[in-house]
Amino acid sequence: xxxxxxxxxxxxxxxxxxxxxxxxxxxxxxxxxxxxxxxxxxxxxxxxxxxxxxxxxxxxxxxxxxxxxxxxxxxxxxxxxxxxxxxxxxxxxxxxxxxxxxxxxxxxxxxxxxxxxxxxxxxxxxxxxxxxxxxxxxxxxxxxxxxxxxxxxxxxxxxxxxxxxxxxxxxxxxxxxxxxxxxxxxxxxxxxxxxxxxxxxxxxxxxxxxxxxxxxxxxxxxxxxxxxxxxxxxxxxxxxxxxxxxxxxxxxxxxxxxxxxxxxxxxxxxxxxxxxxxxxxxxxxxxxxxxxxxxxxxxxxxxxxxxxxxxxxxxxxxxxxxxxxxxxxxxxxxxxxxxxxxxxxxxxxxxxxxxxxxxxxxxxxxxxxxxxxxxxxxxxxxxxxxxxxxxxxxxxxxxxxxxxxxxxxxxxxxxxxxxxxx
Amino acid sequence: xxxxxxxxxxxxxxxxxxxxxxxxxxxxxxxxxxxxxxxxxxxxxxxxxxxxxxxxxxxxxxxxxxxxxxxxxxxxxxxxxxxxxxxxxxxxxxxxxxxxxxxxxxxxxxxxxxxxxxxxxxxxxxxxxxxxxxxxxxxxxxxxxxxxxxxxxxxxxxxxxxxxxxxxxxxxxxxxxxxxxxxxxxxxxxxxxxxxxxxxxxxxxxxxxxxxxxxxxxxxxxxxxxxxxxx
Numbered sequence: 001x002x003x004x005x006x007x008x009x010x011x012x013x014x015x016x017x018x019x020x021x022x023x024x025x026x027x028x029x030x031x032x033x034x035x036x037x038x039x040x041x042x043x044x045x046x047x048x049x050x051x052x053x054x055x056x057x058x059x060x061x062x063x064x065x066x067x068x069x070x071x072x073x074x075x076x077x078x079x080x081x082x083x084x085x086x087x088x089x090x091x092x093x094x095x096x097x098x099x100x101x102x103x104x105x106x107x108x109x110x111x112x113x114x115x116x117x118x119x120x121x122x123x124x125x126x127x128x129x130x131x132x133x134x135x136x137x138x139x140x141x142x143x144x145x146x147x148x149x150x151x152x153x154x155x156x157x158x159x160x161x162x163x164x165x166x167x168x169x170x171x172x173x174x175x176x177x178x179x180x181x182x183x184x185x186x187x188x189x190x191x192x193x194x195x196x197x198x199x200x201x202x203x204x205x206x207x208x209x210x211x212x213x214x215x216x217x218x219x220x221x222x223x224x225x226x227x228x229x230x231x232x233x234x235x236x237x238x239x240x241x242x243x244x245x246x247x248x249x250x251x252x253x254x255x256x257x258x259x260x261x262x263x264x265x266x267x268x269x270x271x272x273x274x275x276x277x278x279x280x281x282x283x284x285x286x287x288x289x290x291x292x293x294x295x296x297x298x299x300x301x302x303x304x305x306x307x308x309x310x311x312x313x314x315x316x317x318x319x320x321x322x323x324x325x326x327x328x329x330x331x332x333x334x335x336x337x338x339x340x341x342x343x344x345x346x347x348x349x350x351x352x353x354x355x356x357x358x359x360x361x362x363x364x365x366x367x368x369x370x371x372x373x374x375x376x377x378x379x380x381x382x383x384x385x386x387x388x389x390x391x392x393x394x395x396x397x398x399x400x401x402x403x404x405x406x407x408x409x410x411x412x413x414x415x416x417x418x419x420x421x422x
Numbered sequence: 423x424x425x426x427x428x429x430x431x432x433x434x435x436x437x438x439x440x441x442x443x444x445x446x447x448x449x450x451x452x453x454x455x456x457x458x459x460x461x462x463x464x465x466x467x468x469x470x471x472x473x474x475x476x477x478x479x480x481x482x483x484x485x486x487x488x489x490x491x492x493x494x495x496x497x498x499x500x501x502x503x504x505x506x507x508x509x510x511x512x513x514x515x516x517x518x519x520x521x522x523x524x525x526x527x528x529x530x531x532x533x534x535x536x537x538x539x540x541x542x543x544x545x546x547x548x549x550x551x552x553x554x555x556x557x558x559x560x561x562x563x564x565x566x567x568x569x570x571x572x573x574x575x576x577x578x579x580x581x582x583x584x585x586x587x588x589x590x591x592x593x594x595x596x597x598x599x600x601x602x603x604x605x606x607x608x609x610x611x612x613x614x615x616x617x618x619x620x621x622x623x624x625x626x627x628x629x630x631x632x633x634x635x636x637x638x639x640x641x642x643x644x645x646x647x648x649x650x651x652x653x
């Protein structure tokens with residue numbers, strides 16, 4: 001077999017030009033397939049890493065995916081709010097260890113604003129239960145303090161002490177509809193997390209109430225500007241409603257009963273979701289698109305493999321003489337068969353290896369850019385089992401596909417005998 | 423053990439659905455004998471060689487190579503027989519284009535343990551020795567692509583390949599038809615000498631009757647083949 005393998009190798013080297021073209025086709029198809037797969041895994045991991053250590057997320061009844069999306073990923077909007085007394089009732093439950101209320105709805109130059117308490121910095125965890133860390137400055141202590149995510153600071157060039165004005169709603173720069181009269185000040189900048197926290201401006205819950213004084217109808221009351229900061233500070237700024245809250249339990253074992261208790265809350269209807277469960281539900285929604293994408297890239301690999309088949313089949317005629325010579329010096333039909341199968345296998349194997357190297361080189365270069373732009377981390381997708389399995393599958397498939405020309409050559413070598421036709 | 427390298431009795435062969443090409447009542451080649459088999463093209467020479475080499479199966483009759491009845495062997499056993507005991511030289515285009523000169527000469531050793539054993543350790547040295555005997559001594563020439571060699575050089579490489587590992591029978595099918603007269607005589611002399619040295623029987627087939635003088639014995643295929651097909 002090793003004799004035939006070395007023959008196959010030399011034969012390929014002799015046809016370098018066309019072999020390299022075939023190899024490139026296979027390599028590109030493998031790189032595309034792995035690229036799609038890695039983007040998919042990267043996105044999943046990125047999403048999965050966004051929240052950890054939180055047992056339940058509670059909000060007004062809506063779809064569980066929707067609640068997860070707006071509370072954790074800052075995507076979409078809440079359709080209803082949770083009243084402060086109801087929140088406090090849940091927070092006071094004996095099986096609840098901690099809660100972090102959040103209030104959404106405002107923005108700053110395209111970044112979402114999250115009203116919360118300093119508990120957020122204690123209990124919100126991401127990745128492998130990593131807490132948020134301040135790169136600079138401190139948590140909020142004054143009413144108009146803001147703690148900004150790493151991306152906000154970087155993209156807007158903000159530093160500690162930079163003043164900022166929030167806008168009502170999510171418009172990038174809704175002049176006139178803003179909270180210009182209530183400027184904030186950056187007091188803290190968070191270290192990068194690779195989660196939506198990086199793109200969030202955090203302020204206190206009271207500040208959210210404060211800037212909405214005079215906005216009780218949903219639009220700005222012309223008299224709002226007559227209320228000065230001193231007056232506001234004297235108001236009771238306890239929020240009337242919040243958007244949602246995160247819950248940590250005393251004991252994990254009670255998670256299902258606690259959830260049921262919250263979901264069947266008497267009075268104001270509530271909905272509690274388990275983050276992991278909601279994520280799984282989200283994946284079941286995206287799975288269809290993912291499968292379609294994977295199917296397309298599998299077909300691209302198939303096209304790459306067919307190009308192996310074509311290149312070998314077209315070379316068979318001109319190699320008829322070579323086969324006769326090999327037969328004459330004692331090669332059995334099996335040798336001819338395995339020669340062609342091995343040629344196909346070698347091209348498939350090398351193509352897959354080049355494709356794997358290619359995609360990793362691309363990830364190395366483009367990974368940081370993708371992460372910066374889309375928040376999808378591809379860094380954790382170094383060479384892994386998927387690459388190995390892909391390599392094996394492509395090699396195996398090319399060996400199988402090589403059997404087609406091998407069979408043709410095998411039949412022909414039996415019929416041709418020793419008579420070498422010119 | 424028999425003294426006959428090749429023995430044919432009542433061989434008949436026809437390509438599927440066609441008139442018989444071969445009808446050979448008797449033919450023998452003794453061990454170490456150098457036989458000239460004359461036959462014009464289309465007289466069934468190549469078919470006869472295919473039968474002897476065991477890649478074609480006779481429809482009737484008995485073909486024995488080194489005392490082994492080919493009909494009693496499986497096709498893979500016939501392949502092994504050919505690998506171990508037969509060297510073949512074609513009319514032209516004898517060489518595998520992607521192998522070096524030495525790689526072409528040592529090619530049979532890849533398929534035959536018996537010939538590997540006959541060569542002993544260093545196959546490359548043996549290939550170079552044989553090439554040297556056949557007048558290819560230039561090291562630079564041995565490094566060239568085989569397609570860059572002249573036809574005469576290619577045929578000598580093919581001869582070295584047929585001789586390596588000392589097979590008992592060397593079959594040459596019009597190996598000199600592309601050579602000029604001088605080169606042709608020199609080639610046949612060298613081939614004969616080397617065959618004699620290794621003790622191989624030489625079955626040399628050509629349409630050119632003038633070559634018969636260079637051999638121990640000459641046979642006309644038209645005389646032994648009753649099918650006598652002219653294509």
